[in-house]
Amino acid sequence: MASLESERISAVSSALSYRVPWSNILGQIALVMPSGVKLTTLTATAPVTANSQLTLSAPGVANLSIAGWTYSEESAVLLVTRLKILPALANVTLVSTTINAGVSPVTYNFSVTANIRAPGVTS
Amino acid sequence: MSPAPRMKKASSVAVRLAVVLGGLILLAAAGYFLLVAPKKNEAKSLNQQIVQLDQQISEQKAQATQAAGLSKILVADYNKLQSAMPNEAKMDELYLQLYTIAKDTGVEFNSLQPGTVVAASAYQVLPLAVTFQGSFAQLSDFLYRLQSLVLVDNHKLSAKGRLFTVDQVSFAEGDKGFPQLRATLEIDAFVYGPPGGAATSTTASTTPATGATTVSTTGTTTTSSSGGSTTSATGGG
Numbered sequence: 001m002a003s004l005e006s007e008r009i010s011a012v013s014s015a016l017s018y019r020v021p022w023s024n025i026l027g028q029i030a031l032v033m034p035s036g037v038k039l040t041t042l043t044a045t046a047p048v049t050a051n052s053q054l055t056l057s058a059p060g061v062a063n064l065s066i067a068g069w070t071y072s073e074e075s076a077v078l079l080v081t082r083l084k085i086l087p088a089l090a091n092v093t094l095v096s097t098t099i100n101a102g103v104s105p106v107t108y109n110f111s112v113t114a115n116i117r118a119p120g121v122t123s
Numbered sequence: 124m125s126p127a128p129r130m131k132k133a134s135s136v137a138v139r140l141a142v143v144l145g146g147l148i149l150l151a152a153a154g155y156f157l158l159v160a161p162k163k164n165e166a167k168s169l170n171q172q173i174v175q176l177d178q179q180i181s182e183q184k185a186q187a188t189q190a191a192g193l194s195k196i197l198v199a200d201y202n203k204l205q206s207a208m209p210n211e212a213k214m215d216e217l218y219l220q221l222y223t224i225a226k227d228t229g230v231e232f233n234s235l236q237p238g239t240v241v242a243a244s245a246y247q248v249l250p251l252a253v254t255f256q257g258s259f260a261q262l263s264d265f266l267y268r269l270q271s272l273v274l275v276d277n278h279k280l281s282a283k284g285r286l287f288t289v290d291q292v293s294f295a296e297g298d299k300g301f302p303q304l305r306a307t308l309e310i311d312a313f314v315y316g317p318p319g320g321a322a323t324s325t326t327a328s329t330t331p332a333t334g335a336t337t338v339s340t341t342g343t344t345t346t347s348s349s350g351g352s353t354t355s356a357t358g359g360g
Contacts, residue, residue: 018311019270022292043292
């Protein structure tokens with residue numbers, strides 16, 4: 001009986017090891033968002049998964065991508081600087097900023113990528 | 124030279140020296156109070172901020188670790204284990220838990236599509252593709268509540284429902300425009316035991332135009348429309 005219970009505990013522990021604290025990560029991202037920065041899309045994939053059929057990013061390849069727009073390039077850079085201090089993220093990179101010259105006021109589209117650290121991994 | 128003028132000259136030099144020394148002391152004091160002291164205070168305040176931030180980071184890390192359930196489970200009630208990872212798929216119960224959380228957080232379900240069951244060593248993974256709409260706060264709350272169903276607190280397993288892990292999160296502009304978002308999640312639920320014993324084939328059909336979702340599994344049918352849901356189990360599951 002004890003053996004069965006310990007097997008079950010190890011099964012639950014194993015499944016729990018794949019869990020990423022998404023609400024925590026999203027909350028941290030929301031906390032460091034500078035004013036004037038608007039996100040249009042956010043896509044994130046867990047660094048590890050129990051579902052072997054799901055295709056994950058290769059190790060080191062970004063598994064978080066954020067796209068949005070701002071009124072100044074500085075705001076995009078500020079966002080990247082702030083995202084870099086988050087413990088859950090690594091390799092935060094500003095991929096691109098492009099000007100929307102046709103609109104008034106002028107806005108800038110940006111794209112940021114990062115790696116979500118695997119559960120339990122710290123910097 | 125008579126001793127009197129010599130003494131007078133010596134005292135005048137002493138006075139000058141004292142004035143210069145006094146001036147230097149005053150200058151140093153003024154320099155300290157005007158330049159060094161404010162910087163010292165600033166440095167002290169910055170150090171305090173660093174300590175506070177370090178503390179916040181430690182707390183966040185501890186919360187993240189706890190939320191991720193990374194603490195080793197030492198104590199676990201059998202019923203809690205059974206609740207987190209049952210022996211059967213119990214899809215109706217699983218959908219009901221998702222719908223309840225969605226209703227409580229105010230998010231609106233668009234679709235729920237079960238994928239093919241994946242066998243792992245000690246359990247089976249039941250993948251679910253879920254699409255719903257709501258504000259960022261509501262979606263974040265949904266993820267938090269989903270995670271809070273199973274927690275490891277002080278090495279003790281606490282389970283209020285099924286164990287879910289989220290593999291993929293995708294946010295985009297919702298149908299009603301910002302700040303409403305459309306979220307697509309890839310969620311995994313778990314069934315204890317090797318493949319074969321639990322629920323296997325799952326099929327689903329989605330009708331996003333009407334906002335209604337019909338999901339059917341072996342012997343179980345679940346229908347949802349705009350946050351509300353009805354579940355009918357017709358055996359099995």
